[in-house]
Amino acid sequence: MFTAKAGDKLTGSVVSAYGLYYRVQTELGQIQCALRESLRQEAESRHSVVVVGDNVDVELLVDIDPGEELKKKKTYGAIFKIYPRHSKFSRPKRGKEEIEQIVAANIDQMLIISAVKRPQFKMGLIDRFLIAAHQGSLEPIIVLNKIDLEHTLDLNRLEQIYKSINVSMITTSATKKIGLDKFREVLTNKHSIVVGQSGTGKSSLLNAVEKGLKLKVGEISDYSQKGTHTTAAVEMHPLSFGGYVVDTPGLKYLGLWNIEAEDLRYLYPEIAGYSEKCRFRNCLHMSEPGCAVKEAVEEEQIYPERYESYLKITGELQAEESFKK
Structure with missing residues (x-):
């Protein structure tokens, strides 16, 4: 050389x-x-x-x-x-003027880490990450961690809910070494970004499949049942079995960049499919008459959990839009 x-x-x-x-x-x-x-x-x-x-x-x-x-x-x-970016994970950065904050670029897939318990499972946060993944041209994969803990989640139903919109879900336990082979397989030869709440076990899972990383691991507060931040900055790590992974600081809330309430229906594929059958073209599927989406929920063609998630995020986006006016 x-x-x-x-x-x-x-x-x-x-x-x-x-x-x-x-x-x-x-x-x-x-x-x-x-x-x-x-x-x-x-x-x-x-x-x-x-x-x-x-x-x-x-x-x-x-x-x-x-x-x-x-x-x-x-x-x-x-x-x-x-060079031009082919994908990205971004969110709004608020200040005097709201701007787009790109967390990472040129990533193949987003691994959304959630815990069945400690911290509390939040389906709405998972769905926000799914929206961000879609917007950024990333393939989302849901990882439900800490399945060794006693919990009340119906894992089979959750898997079916997300399978219906072509999103894969895997279950893991970093402490009991459950599902680690599958987790490693998902990471292999891909550029991945790992996201989720603080305390869900993102760093623990990565340490379990790549011993050399030695990422700092936080603990859950017994009082609040919430995690503490351990990852201070965004960093990309090479993996010995092929690929790269971006570890990110935990988020309690994920803002959505450049999405208005009236456009959210197009980011829920099961809702988008029925929207065309609604009586009104601008139907938000909330309280409007002749809503095909609400009928589909009643007929169990759309999972009510996803519909409730849609309603909640729609309401939050409407509140944000009113605040900006």
Whole structure:
């Protein structure tokens, strides 16, 4: 291997981001990079200019000798080009003006981790992640963790509910090593992002299938039954059995980017199919007469759990829209 010279161009993938500095996986290894001036000015004025998962071109700022130990806090290059993204996971970032915050890009699938208990199972949060996955061109997979705990969930019914909309569900227990082979199989040779509430066991599951990760694991409060944040930043990790995984901080709530209440019906496939049969074209399937969706729920053609989830999120979106006016 020859010495890489300052001014040489490399292509790589962003594996972590801290402020305006990025670690990029290149043929030389992982190197810390800043942004070319034009991109830096853009990043200071808007969000998500460069995110984890982006494919980028880098210009080296210093020489790198063969076998040189790459230091974490030394800046070796400047990102000057970002390639188009084919997928993304994003959410709104609220402030004076609501903007899109892209968490990660160029991901194949979203693994939505939920616990059967501790913290409390939230179907509405799962459905919000499903919507975000659809919007970002990601394949969603639901992972129900902690199945070793005593619980009251009907796992077979949940599996049937999501199977009806072509979403796979697997069950696991990181502590009892249940379902880990399937979890590893799902991750193999894919670019995955792992999402969910704090305390559902995201880091524990990843540690269980990839011993070298050593991700920090949190505990559940006995008082609140809620988890604590252990993942402080978004980071992409290589997997020894093939593929990459992005671990994300836990979320209690997921805002939906660029979705209005009247458009939500199109993001529930079972509801979208019946919407065309409603008496009114702008039917929101709430209290309108001649609603084919409500009839389908009564006739058990649509699962009531999903319909209730739709109503709840529709109401929340309407409240947000009223607040913005």
